[in-house]
Amino acid sequence: MNEDRSLYPEHDENGKPIIDLESHKFLKLWQGPQHPGITGNMSLELTVSGDEIVESKTHVGYLHRGFEKLLERRLFVQCMPTSIRLCVAEPDPNEYIVSTAVEELGGIEIPDNAKWLRMLSLEMARLQVLLRGVPGQAGTFALGLGYQWGNYLRDLILDSFEELTGGRVYHMYIIPGGVRGNLPEGFKGRMLEKLKLIDEFVVKIDKLIFQNVVFESRAKGLGHIPKEWVDKYGVYGPAARASGVMRDVRKTNPYLNYDQLDFEPHVTTEGDVYARSVVRYNDLQMTVDMIRQILDKMPDGGDIRAQTPNVLHWKIPKGETYVKCESSRGEYGMYFVTDGSDKPRRAHLKGPSYTHANALLDKLLINANIADTAAIMVSLATCPPEIER
Amino acid sequence: MEEKKDKFLAPENEVRQVSAPDGSIIEVDPLKDYFSQEKPEPYKVGSGPVENFLNWARAESLWVLGFGTGCGSIEIPPLVTPRFDMYRFGVQMRATPRQSNVFIISGYLAIKTLKRAIRAYEQMPSPKYIVALGSCTINGGMYYDSYNTINRLDQYLPVDAYIAGCMPRPEALLAGFAELKKLIKAGKGHKANEYVENLEWYKTNQKKIIKDWNMPDYNW
Amino acid sequence: MQKGINNLIEKFGASDLVERRSGLSFITVDQTKAVAAITHLKDIDGYTVLSFITAADWIEDGKMQLTYMLNNPAEVAEIAIRVMLERKKEAGESMETIHHLWPNAKKWQQELKEMYGVDFPTSPGVNDSFILEGWDDMPPNRRDFDTKQYAEDTFFPRGGRVTHDPATYMREQLDPKDPQYYTKKKKKDINS
Numbered sequence: 057m058n059e060d061r062s063l064y065p066e067h068d069e070n071g072k073p074i075i076d077l078e079s080h081k082f083l084k085l086w087q088g089p090q091h092p093g094i095t096g097n098m099s100l101e102l103t104v105s106g107d108e109i110v111e112s113k114t115h116v117g118y119l120h121r122g123f124e125k126l127l128e129r130r131l132f133v134q135c136m137p138t139s140i141r142l143c144v145a146e147p148d149p150n151e152y153i154v155s156t157a158v159e160e161l162g163g164i165e166i167p168d169n170a171k172w173l174r175m176l177s178l179e180m181a182r183l184q185v186l187l188r189g190v191p192g193q194a195g196t197f198a199l200g201l202g203y204q205w206g207n208y209l210r211d212l213i214l215d216s217f218e219e220l221t222g223g224r225v226y227h228m229y230i231i232p233g234g235v236r237g238n239l240p241e242g243f244k245g246r247m248l249e250k251l252k253l254i255d256e257f258v259v260k261i262d263k264l265i266f267q268n269v270v271f272e273s274r275a276k277g278l279g280h281i282p283k284e285w286v287d288k289y290g291v292y293g294p295a296a297r298a299s300g301v302m303r304d305v306r307k308t309n310p311y312l313n314y315d316q317l318d319f320e321p322h323v324t325t326e327g328d329v330y331a332r333s334v335v336r337y338n339d340l341q342m343t344v345d346m347i348r349q350i351l352d353k354m355p356d357g358g359d360i361r362a363q364t365p366n367v368l369h370w371k372i373p374k375g376e377t378y379v380k381c382e383s384s385r386g387e388y389g390m391y392f393v394t395d396g397s398d399k400p401r402r403a404h405l406k407g408p409s410y411t412h413a414n415a416l417l418d419k420l421l422i423n424a425n426i427a428d429t430a431a432i433m434v435s436l437a438t439c440p441p442e443i444e445r
Numbered sequence: 446m447e448e449k450k451d452k453f454l455a456p457e458n459e460v461r462q463v464s465a466p467d468g469s470i471i472e473v474d475p476l477k478d479y480f481s482q483e484k485p486e487p488y489k490v491g492s493g494p495v496e497n498f499l500n501w502a503r504a505e506s507l508w509v510l511g512f513g514t515g516c517g518s519i520e521i522p523p524l525v526t527p528r529f530d531m532y533r534f535g536v537q538m539r540a541t542p543r544q545s546n547v548f549i550i551s552g553y554l555a556i557k558t559l560k561r562a563i564r565a566y567e568q569m570p571s572p573k574y575i576v577a578l579g580s581c582t583i584n585g586g587m588y589y590d591s592y593n594t595i596n597r598l599d600q601y602l603p604v605d606a607y608i609a610g611c612m613p614r615p616e617a618l619l620a621g622f623a624e625l626k627k628l629i630k631a632g633k634g635h636k637a638n639e640y641v642e643n644l645e646w647y648k649t650n651q652k653k654i655i656k657d658w659n660m661p662d663y664n665w
Numbered sequence: 666m667q668k669g670i671n672n673l674i675e676k677f678g679a680s681d682l683v684e685r686r687s688g689l690s691f692i693t694v695d696q697t698k699a700v701a702a703i704t705h706l707k708d709i710d711g712y713t714v715l716s717f718i719t720a721a722d723w724i725e726d727g728k729m730q731l732t733y734m735l736n737n738p739a740e741v742a743e744i745a746i747r748v749m750l751e752r753k754k755e756a757g758e759s760m761e762t763i764h765h766l767w768p769n770a771k772k773w774q775q776e777l778k779e780m781y782g783v784d785f786p787t788s789p790g791v792n793d794s795f796i797l798e799g800w801d802d803m804p805p806n807r808r809d810f811d812t813k814q815y816a817e818d819t820f821f822p823r824g825g826r827v828t829h830d831p832a833t834y835m836r837e838q839l840d841p842k843d844p845q846y847y848t849k850k851k852k853k854d855i856n857s
Contacts, residue, residue, distance in 0.1 A: 089512070089558065089561050091540075092511055097515070117557050117794075117795065117798060119516075120593050120796045121591050121594050122805060124806060125591070125592070125806055129813070137587065144516040160685075204527060207522050207523060208526060211528045288767065288768065290715065301738075309741060376683075376745075387716075391717065391732065404717065406716055415768050415769035415772060441516065453799050556799075557797075557798045585820070589816065590812055590813040590816050591812060592810075593805075596822050650821075654820070656799035656801060657798050658799075
């Protein structure tokens with residue numbers, strides 16, 4: 057579409073398009089919640105003219121479980137198994153933000169070895185998401201082969217998680233005070249073997265996706281996010297970095313031992329779907345490199361838990377904090393309020409999908425093609441459970 | 446069905462006047478006029494070798510509706526990819542309810558999703574089966590005290606097989622499918638008929654929690 | 666960071682400063698001056714990112730706390746503006762909207778209206794349902810809403826969710842005729 061379609065249909069003085077459904081020029085089309093081209097259980101209410109979207113509205117709430125209410129009824133230690141289910145695809149940042157908030161308000165300092173192990177588990181979680189997410193972007197253009205390869209490798213990482221934590225999807229590895237276990241015997245060697253396989257995969261993905269004519273011609277120029285929108289609409293993580301703004305909590309507010317690692321997040325300025333997938337592809341390589349560095353630099357054994365009060369009677373004095381970390385989608389934070397009792401007063405999760413999927417997606421989809429909605433949505437990496445919690 | 450003002454009735458479902466193509470003005474009640482009011486009938490269950498053959502055929506082609514209703518859907522991609530590959534058991538994903546006969550309820554169901562799940566289930570052709578995943582569908586699991594997730598799925602939809610765990614591993618899912626196949630081959634997979642026969646009871650339960658009903662009684 | 670806080674205290678009479686760690690401060694601003702203070706922080710002090718808006722219910726103090734988390738990416742600093750509203754018994758606290766500063770603020774305000782009953786008049790679509798559908802009880806995140814009771818009344822709990830005090834339960838199980846036997850025996854042992 058080369059001509060300027062931004063003035064079609066006519067807009068009223070408030071900037072809203074004038075849509076008369078009875079005129080049969082427009083059609084209301086629901087994408088989701090039961091739809092193959094949707095990331096998880098949410099839905100888009102699209103108003104289309106031909107196959108061009110003139111208005112879009114995101115509907116969420118299909119996965120609302122009332123987490124924030126449930127956490128108010130749980131002891132601090134009981135918060136852990138509940139809160140990791142906040143975002144399913146990448147549960148480790150949930151564990152990290154909740155336990156760090158509890159530690160910060162409870163005044164607990166964790167041992168150095170536990171910090172390294174936390175970093176390892178966070179990076180492994182990021183790796184398993186990206187292994188699915190990077191080829192998944194091509195999957196939205198019906199290029200499903202990379203997705204098959206990526207899922208196989210993701211399973212290998214999940215096996216490593218099982219070895220390290222005992223859990224395949226939900227790990228509950230990071231707990232208030234430290235982590236739950238040390239590295240198993242021979243873990244490093246097996247992990248390095250798997251990383252070699254991923255190195256090969258990275259090369260193949262480049263040939264399969266980024267040098268593919270179809271992918272290039274469909275993804276370039278699609279879903280463009282200008283630099284000014286990053287602050288205005290709240291764009292985080294890889295999506296912001298693809299628009300030329302450096303947003304990475306690991307770099308800007310280093311937590312754990314991230315300041316001891318050598319890494320440089322990729323930043324480009326195009327701001328379209330292609331740029332976002334390139335940024336995430338670079339993230340994938342960077343994560344592999346970071347896991348190698350972590351395995352290299354971490355101490356052999358050592359304390360993994362700090363002394364905590366009896367968790368069944370643990371009362372934390374009144375206070376509030378905001379803890380954040382970098383998930384694969386961007387800044388992921390927890391606002392935590394305690395009131396001196398043994399349960400949190402308020403726990404509010406702030407995920408990047410909230411802003412990505414609501415105001416931003418509605419804006420990006422205007423004048424896009426129906427067939428491209430999935431691509432734009434996947435490129436923003438929306439995760440519905442963290443929107444409605 | 447006496448018409449009382451329902452405060453949750455959506456604007457598009459209100460009785461209104463529209464102009465027909467020939468220019469005349471007619472009044473439509475969208476829920477009655479745009480949807481079938483027919484009640485479902487149980488399908489005929491035969492016996493003997495023909496029925497055995499049909500059961501074998503049903504069991505060996507389980508087509509799953511691709512609707513990730515909860516967190517259990519994270520274990521579906523490993524199932525369709527090379528490591529676990531459920532296609533070798535005749536199980537495959539379909540995009541629309543009209544083509545599928547197995548509905549995986551993957552984990553907890555928020556009330557908003559339950560409404561969509563009922564709709565999708567009723568649109569599936571019989572015989573159809575429900576596999577409920579995870580402890581949330583059995584007794585509420587983690588969310589037993591949540592105000593927005595149901596506790597027991599079998600009060601709202603007929604469940605053929607439960608797969609316990611949070612979250613169930615892909616192997617558990619494959620075992621669940623094998624179990625479902627056994628049930629169907631033994632001629633016990635007619636829960637869809639049970640649903641139709643006890644429709645009143647199911648609908649009462651469903652409407653108790655779905656206050657914003659806004660759809661016909663049975664979604665064909 | 667420090668400049669922004671000084672401005673808040675001098676110009677907007679902010680109080681109760683808590684510096685949680687370097688780069689994260691919590692400060693209370695009066696309800697009438699909150700939007701002006703947020704605008705000032707955004708336009709002049711460089712707090713250009715709105716991280717989130719949320720609420721906390723202090724039912725025993727009769728307060729409803731709104732928290733606006735603002736982020737300054739250039740200075741790597743965050744300020745949380747606390748606004749204490751008078752809590753009303755039947756929901757319906759009211760606060761000025763800030764959707765003109767950040768378009769996505771309207772979604773948080775919509776959520777707060779639905780989950781806490783805090784109204785933001787003139788915020789677009791604030792009365793539309795966002796997460797819940799067909800909800801006709803009180804806003805569920807308010808402190809006086811009992812989610813367990815609601816779940817038990819509404820859904821069909823499966824039996825078996827009974828909890829026992831382990832000590833008494835074991836005693837009853839071990840000797841149903843004389844539940845106090847083991848307690849007595851223990852006392853006797855101590856006495857002898």
